Amino acid sequence: MSISTQATGLATRAAEATPSAARRPGPPARPARRRRFSPTPYLFLAPGILLFAVTILYPMVQAFQMSFFDWKIVGSATSEFLGLDNYARALGDEQFWLASGNTVVYIVATVIPQIALGLIVALLLHKRSPVQPLYRVLYYLPVVTSWVVVSLLFRFLFADEGLINFTLGDLLHVTSGDTSWLADRWTGLAAICALGIWKGIGWSMMIFLAALQGVPQSLLEAATMDGANRWQRFRAVTLPAIRAALGFVTVMLVIGGFNVFISVYLMTGGGPAGRTDVLLTYMYRQAFEFLDLGYGSAVSVLLTLAIFVLSVIQLRVFRDRSGEVLS
Amino acid sequence: MTAGRRRVSGIPASVARYLLLSAGAVVMVIPFVYLLSTSFTENTFVLTMPPKFIPDPPTLANYEQVVATQDIGRYFANSLLVAVTSTAISLLVSSMMAYAFARFSFRFKETIFRVLLLGLMIPAIMLIIPQFVLAKQLGLLDSLGGLIVFYVAGSLSLNTFLLRGFFETIPGELDQAMQVDGANAWTRYWRLAIPLAKPGLATATIFTFLASWDEFAWALTITNSPENRTLPIAIRLFAGEGNNAVQWGVVFAASAIAVVPVIIVFLVFQRYFVQGLTSGAIKG
Numbered sequence: 001m002s003i004s005t006q007a008t009g010l011a012t013r014a015a016e017a018t019p020s021a022a023r024r025p026g027p028p029a030r031p032a033r034r035r036r037f038s039p040t041p042y043l044f045l046a047p048g049i050l051l052f053a054v055t056i057l058y059p060m061v062q063a064f065q066m067s068f069f070d071w072k073i074v075g076s077a078t079s080e081f082l083g084l085d086n087y088a089r090a091l092g093d094e095q096f097w098l099a100s101g102n103t104v105v106y107i108v109a110t111v112i113p114q115i116a117l118g119l120i121v122a123l124l125l126h127k128r129s130p131v132q133p134l135y136r137v138l139y140y141l142p143v144v145t146s147w148v149v150v151s152l153l154f155r156f157l158f159a160d161e162g163l164i165n166f167t168l169g170d171l172l173h174v175t176s177g178d179t180s181w182l183a184d185r186w187t188g189l190a191a192i193c194a195l196g197i198w199k200g201i202g203w204s205m206m207i208f209l210a211a212l213q214g215v216p217q218s219l220l221e222a223a224t225m226d227g228a229n230r231w232q233r234f235r236a237v238t239l240p241a242i243r244a245a246l247g248f249v250t251v252m253l254v255i256g257g258f259n260v261f262i263s264v265y266l267m268t269g270g271g272p273a274g275r276t277d278v279l280l281t282y283m284y285r286q287a288f289e290f291l292d293l294g295y296g297s298a299v300s301v302l303l304t305l306a307i308f309v310l311s312v313i314q315l316r317v318f319r320d321r322s323g324e325v326l327s
Numbered sequence: 328m329t330a331g332r333r334r335v336s337g338i339p340a341s342v343a344r345y346l347l348l349s350a351g352a353v354v355m356v357i358p359f360v361y362l363l364s365t366s367f368t369e370n371t372f373v374l375t376m377p378p379k380f381i382p383d384p385p386t387l388a389n390y391e392q393v394v395a396t397q398d399i400g401r402y403f404a405n406s407l408l409v410a411v412t413s414t415a416i417s418l419l420v421s422s423m424m425a426y427a428f429a430r431f432s433f434r435f436k437e438t439i440f441r442v443l444l445l446g447l448m449i450p451a452i453m454l455i456i457p458q459f460v461l462a463k464q465l466g467l468l469d470s471l472g473g474l475i476v477f478y479v480a481g482s483l484s485l486n487t488f489l490l491r492g493f494f495e496t497i498p499g500e501l502d503q504a505m506q507v508d509g510a511n512a513w514t515r516y517w518r519l520a521i522p523l524a525k526p527g528l529a530t531a532t533i534f535t536f537l538a539s540w541d542e543f544a545w546a547l548t549i550t551n552s553p554e555n556r557t558l559p560i561a562i563r564l565f566a567g568e569g570n571n572a573v574q575w576g577v578v579f580a581a582s583a584i585a586v587v588p589v590i591i592v593f594l595v596f597q598r599y600f601v602q603g604l605t606s607g608a609i610k611g
Contacts, residue, residue, distance in 0.1 A: 141359065152562065
């Protein structure tokens with residue numbers, strides 16, 4: 001998951017960066033026009049673009065198309081055109097809204113702690129010291145570990161006789177120690193969110209560590225001379241300097257939150273009775289257990305639209321704020 | 328007052344800092360320790376109270392079972408084959424594209440590049456339904472080839488983006504010098520650009536390899552028969568559905584076999600990880 005998250009991040013940035021390069025008028029474009037047509041660059045592009053068109057672009061279009069059909073995959077059965085029926089069905093389905101609600105809960109409950117804790121760890125680790133690389137590795141370890149493995153590991157930790165119940169009950173005496181975490185909606189979501197936070201802190205820490213290197217040291221020193229305390233220095237100097245990274249991390253984590261799938265699928269399977277379903281486990285079940293591919297596509301399209309709209313809004317918000325700081 | 332604050336930011340503050348960091352690090356690492364210790368514990372002693380972090384008595388039975396009767400060697404080989412092949416094809420194809428974008432000017436260049444970046448903005452799992460239909464039409468269901476084709480496809484955008492950046496940092500004069508000497512485009516790409524972009528290629532290799540090695544949703548959807556199983560699918564099957572009858576020792580022995588190589592790769596090639604992460608984040 002984290003890898004795709006980073007990938008999307010790069011893209012968002014690139015998409016912002018390329019238009020100016022493309023629109024730039026003047027000399028650089030001219031020699032190209034004068035030169036006669038050369039097939040060389042297209043030959044270099046051909047294999048990749050061909051594969052991309054068939055396996056990514058065509059399915060993108062296909063997803064839209066399928067969402068308007070009762071799509072039949074078996075044998076010669078013809079697919080029936082339904083218009084917007086699949087969308088109407090989703091919006092009228094209680095389980096769809098439950099899954100949407102759970103997805104929002106997951107996003108709110110994981111994104112904020114990941115940012116806060118990631119930033120705190122980065123601030124604590126920022127000062128160079130001989131042990132810094134060791135801590136960095138330890139915090140980053142969960143990020144590189146497979147989602148399948150850590151999901152099963154957390155199912156084990158949150159088992160009735162697991163380490164979590166032992167720690168909370170017998171060790172700390174905060175609970176009675178016999179919580180059936182994965183057998184109820186809210187405790188199940190809590191366990192899933194705990195995994196999301198645990199696995200993600202290292203990633204945001206890494207981005208913040210890189211961003212903190214760009215904080216002007218001279219400004220920090222000047223602020224200290226002027227008698228600013230730690231918190232004031234953080235608010236006035238550090239925070240504005242890492243605002244871009246903050247925006248980047250937020251957008252990526254929200255997208256990642258919408259994409260939560262493996263942990264839910266493997267920890268609770270959406271259970272009990274679909275109470276911990278998120279949008280993707282719901283979509284997946286509709287598509288591949290009930291073979292309702294058209295309906296599943298409609299849910300995917302809705303999810304993609306939600307991600308798109310939210311990302312645009314977030315990018316706006318962070319851009320406006322950084323504009324304010326500059327003016 | 329001032330004196331007081333001085334003392335806080337002196338030695339005791341750095342002690343507090345490391346105490347906090349260490350507490351966090353323990354939370355990060357404990358689950359892994361527990362995973363390893365469970366993998367060396369006999370199943371009858373798993374999930375007993377109080378939890379034990381040092382297996383008593385330690386046993387290799389879980390590993391023996393995974394290797395001897397659960398055919399993990401085959402799943403490991405499948406995963407390795409799929410990840411190595413996907414990575415090799417993806418790097419070749421995307422570095423060729425990246426070279427075209429970095430070194431040539433041609434019509435619709437930035438348009439094509441931006442269409443390619445669409446692949447990064449649409450999360451992979453959103454395309455899983457139409458890709459499944461496509462794989463069925465192409466006869467790629469339940470085959471390692473079906474995994475490889477779509478793993479390569481899924482990594483093209485990121486790798487092309489990453490490598491274009493690296494190729495653009497190579498001075499154009501070197502290219503021109505080779506051109507004057509009569510080297511054609513392929514020679515310039517293969518003999519000049521590729522060797523000089525090694526750090527970028529390393530980063531792309533690690534990310535592509537890991538993504539293919541760990542991929543779950545697509546493999547879950549298209550593979551079925553045991554001979555096409557990859558490690559994530561096999562591990563998930565060991566864990567089954569319910570909670571009580573699970574042989575956790577076996578699950579975690581298999582998990583350790585899947586995860587330990589990844590952690591070693593990470594530890595050895597750390598700086599390429601950081602490079603890959605930050606090249607997207609701090610630019611601009």
